[in-house]
Amino acid sequence: MQSDTLLHIANFSTLFLCMVLKFPQIFVLMRAKRSTGISLNSLLLELIGFIVFVTYQTYYNYPPPTYLEYPILIAQDVILLLLILYYNGSLRQSLVYALLLVGGWRLLTVERWIIDLAMSLCTFISAASKLTQLQCMWSSKDAGQVSALSWGMATYTCMARIYTTSVTTGDMQVLVRFVAMTLLNFWVLLTVIYYQRRRSSSSKKDD
Numbered sequence: 001m002q003s004d005t006l007l008h009i010a011n012f013s014t015l016f017l018c019m020v021l022k023f024p025q026i027f028v029l030m031r032a033k034r035s036t037g038i039s040l041n042s043l044l045l046e047l048i049g050f051i052v053f054v055t056y057q058t059y060y061n062y063p064p065p066t067y068l069e070y071p072i073l074i075a076q077d078v079i080l081l082l083l084i085l086y087y088n089g090s091l092r093q094s095l096v097y098a099l100l101l102v103g104g105w106r107l108l109t110v111e112r113w114i115i116d117l118a119m120s121l122c123t124f125i126s127a128a129s130k131l132t133q134l135q136c137m138w139s140s141k142d143a144g145q146v147s148a149l150s151w152g153m154a155t156y157t158c159m160a161r162i163y164t165t166s167v168t169t170g171d172m173q174v175l176v177r178f179v180a181m182t183l184l185n186f187w188v189l190l191t192v193i194y195y196q197r198r199r200s201s202s203s204k205k206d207d
Contacts (some may be wrong), residue, residue, distance in 0.1 A: 007167055010160040011065040017153045018069030022076035025147040026083065035084045037144015039136035043084065045129035047077045047101065049122055053177070055108045056119040062171075066164055069157070123177040130184035134191055143195035151189040158182040 029035060054070035085091045108115050137143055158181040165174050 003167065007164060010164050014157045014160045014164070015065075015069050015072075017157055018072050021073065021150055021153045021157065022080055024149040025145075026076070026079060028145050028147050029080070029083050029087070032145045033087060035087050035145060037137060037140060037142055037146045038080075038084060039133045040081075040084055040088075042129045042133035042136065043077060043081055044097070045125055045132060047074065047081070048104070049126035049129060050074050050077065051101065051105050052108065052115075052118045052122045052125065053174075055105060056115055056122070059109060059112075059115050062169055066161070066168055119173055123173070123180055126177065127180055127184055130181070130188055133188055137191055137195060141195065142199065143192045146192050148189060148192045148196065151185055151192055155182060155185040155189055158185055 025038075029038070050070050050073055054067055054074070057067040057070075081097065082091070082094055085094050108118055133146070137146065158178050161178045162175065162182065165171060165178060
């Protein structure tokens with residue numbers, strides 16, 4: 001009984017947070033009207049990882065509560081992508097990205113071995129997304145418009161998914177992915193906080 005309660009809490013809290021997970025980042029971006037510090041390549045890799053993951057879960061008929069947040073996250077990432085392209089003056093490229101992402105998604109379910117292979121690579125794709133974002137901040141030595149709140153919520157949701165996956169499907173590929181994503185999300189969060197505090201300290205000294 002207690003296990004069921006914890007599972008419901010983990011599923012509900014993850015779904016709720018994911019419904020607003022990207023909102024802080026979207027609001028920061030719209031307020032600043034520039035995408036400094038946000039890696040476009042990182043966002044694209046994250047989108048690919050999300051699409052592969054949710055396709056894998058639906059293909060094998062896993063319980064919807066264990067992946068229901070991913071369509072919501074994909075929609076939020078699409079909004080972020082459009083905003084970044086808009087502020088970079090590259091909005092026309094959105095059609096090309098849309099065609100590639102939709103075409104790739106359709107290709108995933110053509111054969112079973114394709115979706116299995118894609119899921120095997122999914123952890124590396126998602127990890128590359130986080131590392132690309134880290135590299136972007138390391139290069140500029142500034143977190144720019146990156147939202148610490150969004151990355152904090154992402155860290156929690158991945159931790160919750162470690163638990164929900166372990167007590168439902170037990171899929172080792174999925175578990176490994178969530179463990180890796182938890183660690184990398186937390187790393188990005190710490191990096192964002194570090195650069196934001198350093199920028200704040202620098203501003204105070206200038207004053």
